[in-house]
Amino acid sequence: MSEVRLEELLAPGVVADDVPELDTLLRARPLLAAFSTLFHGSEAEVLARLLVLREIGRDAQTTHWTPERLRQRFTYLDPVKLETVLRRLRGNGLLDIGDDNRYTLSDLGRNAVAAVDMLVGFSAGDDLELGFLTAQLAGLQAVGSVTPEALGHLLGKLNDLAWHFEDAIASGSEFRIADARRRLSANTRWIEKGTEVLRTLLADPELPFDLARLAQPIGLAQSRLARIDAAFQRAVNKIEAQRVTLGGSGISSSDVAAWLRGRDARALAALARNALAAAPDLTLLAGGHELLDRAELALSEDARRMEADTALPPPEEAPRRDAPEQEDLxxxxxxxxxxxxxxxxxxxxxxxxxxxxxxxxxxxxxxxxxxxxxxxxxxxxxxxxxxxxxxxxxxxxxxxxxxxxxxxxxxxxxxxxxxxxxxxRGRLPAAEAVPVLDPDTLPRPA
Incomplete structure (x- = not known):
């Protein structure tokens, strides 16, 4: 398959220079090419490239690697495949090779592997949701290079979390609310950290307008998330009031639902065997009064005619009130x-x-x-x-x-x-003057 050119993706008559949004990406082509090198191909090839690049960058004491030492370091990789990976990384600027035939990690490669390591570290838990963006913003704020894009990413994630939490509350599902509450608890420390960063940003009198314009809605979104835990508690209390206890066993409907959610499809099918019928078994359960009511409807012609009559009643004039109600004064x-x-x-x-x-x-x-x-x-x-x-x-x-x-x-x-x-009016005695305390007569601390 031939490689698709950028011009083929644009609408007819449009060139890349006509799209301002592409300018930043086009100027970052070397960095994008590095990531394309890392993540192009099958999953196994991507893992092999990341493995080699990360291990070379992890050894801070060794900056130059001979081919023999690399083969000794990666003895668990096929030598031919290892050589292919090194050639691919070297050809796209992630690794440099000197005149002495030694490999070194390029600046571009070190930045790429550092970014990947940061994402991998945050992906170990729920911190990938908000932690990565907040940590990125804190780092930019520490070096004084906060960008509107970084603030925009954080604001978008905060609004997404708020929508998810509110949707969980609206669903009325105890399990969705519990899962959303767990996510909120996992992100609480990052919300607090983001609040500190935003407070420092807004305290700067020379903060650019485009940053201040985004910082204020971020603060509102963080306050909204901080208050949503109370909404979770109200929803849980409402569910608790509606929970049904099965007899005197102490087992509630929520316990049964949680137990069923823990079973796989095979176990659920076994539980439903002989418990569900292909067609409903209609058993007549009626008392004497119900039978008499149905018999009267079936035997009485007047009753059938009254039930079938759907005509509206004749119009009537609304009652008139001669005198409007007056307030008792x-x-x-x-x-x-x-x-x-x-x-x-x-x-x-x-x-x-x-x-x-x-x-x-x-x-x-x-x-x-x-x-x-x-x-x-x-x-x-x-x-x-x-x-x-x-x-x-x-x-x-x-x-x-x-x-x-x-x-x-x-x-x-x-x-x-x-x-x-x-x-x-005018005949009330004069009010007594309020005595004014002399400051010199007030007691003073020792």
Whole structure:
């Protein structure tokens, strides 16, 4: 098969220079060629190349390898296949060979094997999901070369994890929720590490705008993942409330489901043998009342006609209400009359406790809330309604003063309440001045 050229993959009339996204990849052709050398061919060939390259790069004490030493190092490989691997690596710039016929690992080869080793190390557990991207971002941040692409990869992975976790919760499956919770727990340390990196980035006043634009949604996504554990717990509690216990055995439906999930297909087929029928076995289970109901329907012509009649009932006019419902404002009107008497000439101010008490705690709290409303805007004509009981109340010529202290009541379902006075406008006594402490008289530490 002939090699496919890049121009053949582009649309008619489009050249590579017209695609800005290809520029970075085209400039990295030597590196891409190195990875193509490593991963081109069958799985066995790829493993052999990676094995040789990693073992050469792992020995930090030896920088130059003679062909004889390489054959001694890889005695478990066929000599002819080993020579083919070395020639392939040397021909694509991953290995260098000097005039003394000794092999050395090139800079390109060392970078390639370091990148592969990093991925292989993270793939040993769940760290490959978020750990690799976070570690990469932390390394770039340490050397001051964070790129928007690195932040974009991390943001995409965080959004993907959040979607997976929310989908597991929406499924209602106990096993999917448990698996998602395990994944979240495995990635928690990387979320915390990413938070530290993002905090350091955002603390830089000279952070470029394109990095700050991506760093902020990453922080929001990390906070979203940090809160999702509570959602897992709520979902587990909901499932726990719906779990069914099989008799007095102590075994729940979840235990049975977990046990069945641990069986293979052969074991499940053996359990289902003689337990499932090709056609349902219809056994009539009916009591006397059910039989009478069905017999009445079968024997009564009127009952059959009523059941078959699907016509809509005749239209009826909706009941009309002559007078709309009105709010009961009797308590407000009575309280307005009481306050109006305080505004008459010669009437002394009353305490808050005396003005609002009566009728129990609900009525007293209602009156106190009315006084607070009057104290906030009672002297503004534009702030009160034009007419009605509420407008009359808002225009009462009274003043209210609330004090910081409280006074005991101990009656009418009230233990204590705020101290204060209610009286005619402009006739309340002046409030006592709050003493100002002299800083020189304050105690000082030894």
């Amino acid at each position: 009797r308590l407000l009107e009575h309280f307005s009359r009481r306050l109006a008497r305080l505004a008459e000439p010669g009437q002394a101010p009353e305490t808050l406790a005396r003005a609002v008490a009566g009728g129990g705690f609900p009525a007293a709290s209602y009156r106190l809330s009315l006084l607070a409303l009057l104290a906030d805007g009672g002297d503004s004509d534009t702030a009160s309604p034009a007419d009605g009981p509420i407008g009359d109340f808002m225009r009462l010529p009274v003043d209210i003063r609330f004090e910081l202290a409280t006074e005991p009541v101990n009656e009418d379902e009230i233990a204590t309440m705020s101290a204060g006075l209610v009286g005619a």
